[in-house]
Amino acid sequence: xxxxxxxxxxxxxxxxxxxxxxxxxxxxxxxxxxxxxxxxxxxxxxxxxxxxxxxxxxxxxxxxxxxxxxxxxxxxxxxxxxxxxxxxxxxxxxxxxxxxxxxxxxxxxxxxxxxxxxxxxxxxxxxxxxxxxxxxxxxxxxxxxxxxxxxxxxxxxxxxxxxxxxxxxxxxxxxxxxxxxxxxxxxxxxxxxxxxxxxxxxxxxxxxxxxxxxxxxxxxxxxxxxxxxxxxxxxxxxxxxxxxxxxxxxxxxxxxxxx
Numbered sequence: 001x002x003x004x005x006x007x008x009x010x011x012x013x014x015x016x017x018x019x020x021x022x023x024x025x026x027x028x029x030x031x032x033x034x035x036x037x038x039x040x041x042x043x044x045x046x047x048x049x050x051x052x053x054x055x056x057x058x059x060x061x062x063x064x065x066x067x068x069x070x071x072x073x074x075x076x077x078x079x080x081x082x083x084x085x086x087x088x089x090x091x092x093x094x095x096x097x098x099x100x101x102x103x104x105x106x107x108x109x110x111x112x113x114x115x116x117x118x119x120x121x122x123x124x125x126x127x128x129x130x131x132x133x134x135x136x137x138x139x140x141x142x143x144x145x146x147x148x149x150x151x152x153x154x155x156x157x158x159x160x161x162x163x164x165x166x167x168x169x170x171x172x173x174x175x176x177x178x179x180x181x182x183x184x185x186x187x188x189x190x191x192x193x194x195x196x197x198x199x200x201x202x203x204x205x206x207x208x209x210x211x212x213x214x215x216x217x218x219x220x221x222x223x224x225x226x227x228x229x230x231x232x233x234x235x236x237x238x239x240x241x242x243x244x245x246x247x248x249x250x251x252x253x254x255x256x257x258x259x
Contacts, residue, residue, distance in 0.1 A: 005091055005110035007117040013128045015103040016136045016216035018243050019096040022103045023070035025135060026094065035127070035134040050075055061087045071096055077109070084116045102216075102243040105131075136215040140245055144211045147220050147239065150247065151205050154193055163190045170247040178235075178252030202226040208234070216241045231257070 015022050025031040027044035039053035044067055052060040059080035066074040072095050078087040093108040107124060111117045140146075149169050156162040166174075166186055175184045176192070183192050196203075205224045212219040218239035224232045235254035242248045 003089060003112050005112055007111045007114045009107075009109040009111065009117045009120055009124065011107045011124050011128060013105050013107075013132060014099070014101050015105050015132050016241075016243060017102050017139045019070045019098045019103045021139060021243075022096055022105065022135055023073075025131065026073045027067070027069065031134075031138075034138075035131045044073070062092075063088055065091070084113075084119060085111065090116075132215055137213065139243070140213055140216065140218075140241055142245065143213050143218055143239075143241070144207075146241075146245070146247065147207055147211050147218065150239075150250070151207055151222065154196070154205050157197060159190060159194055162193060166190065171242055174247055175249040176252070177250070179254055181252070200232075202228075203232055216243075233257070 025035060026042070029041045032042045032050075033040040036052045037055045040051055042048065042050040042064070044064055046064055046066060048064040050062045050064060052062075054060070060077060061080055062076040062078065064073070064075045066072065072093070074091065074093045076088040076090065077092050078085040078089045080087060090109060090111045093110075095106040095108075097104045097106070105128065107128065109117070109120060109124065111120070146169050149165055153162045153165045153169075156165065163186065166189065170186065170189075173185050174189060176189055177183075180196075181192060183189050203224045203226065205222055208221040208223045218237075218241065220237045220239060221234070222237060223234040226232050233254055233256045235252060237253070238251045239247055240249045
């Protein structure tokens with residue numbers, strides 16, 4: 001690349017996954033296509049070709065310049081049509097840094113023309129949002145099973161088994177809050193559930209409908225019924241997941257008919 005690239009477009013986003021997981025989406029063609037569009041490919045080695053087929057049909061192409069897993073990848077970028085960037089006529093550097101929320105992704109897109117740079121600001125805002133969701137969707141593909149195990153623990157009268165279930169699906173410092181709860185840590189949560197079972201033995205909580213997931217946050221509707229099958233309560237829980245896919249916190253919103 002001999003053309004000067006004096007104009008810079010920079011963007012930083014947080015991805016809800018570890019850097020090693022995030023980097024796979026720059027080196028594996030199926031994952032690359034998952035956030036660019038079907039038919040996109042990448043040969044993730046210096047000198048390897050990359051091909052992007054956007055959902056509406058636009059084609060972009062480039063060449064991989066550097067690959068340093070799991071921290072950095074550099075590649076050229078342009079359009080097969082030659083407009084507004086000739087194929088290979090701009091350079092993109094992506095750096096990944098681990099943090100407590102997962103991965104901080106830094107994007108640097110270097111271009112020859114300021115107007116063309118400005119045309120790509122919203123494009124990258126959108127594309128990295130898609131990327132964040134695609135990565136988190138893979139990390140949390142088992143979210144529904146995780147939620148069902150959570151509600152099963154609330155029905156399990158065996159304290160030891162309940163603790164094993166929760167230790168498998170939740171962090172040791174999990175927080176749970178609802179109108180009757182403000183507990184922190186598994187050591188507090190396990191007996192709290194036991195008390196719930198003693199004082200409301202007829203209640204059985206189950207998930208209602210699909211789990212809604214966005215970048216590590218789950219929105220889950222639930223209902224509770226008694227031994228007679230009659231409804232006792234319903235509500236919605238908000239689950240926050242860690243980068244390891246385990247539950248970090250649950251906030252519950254409950255409606256009890258007549259109260």
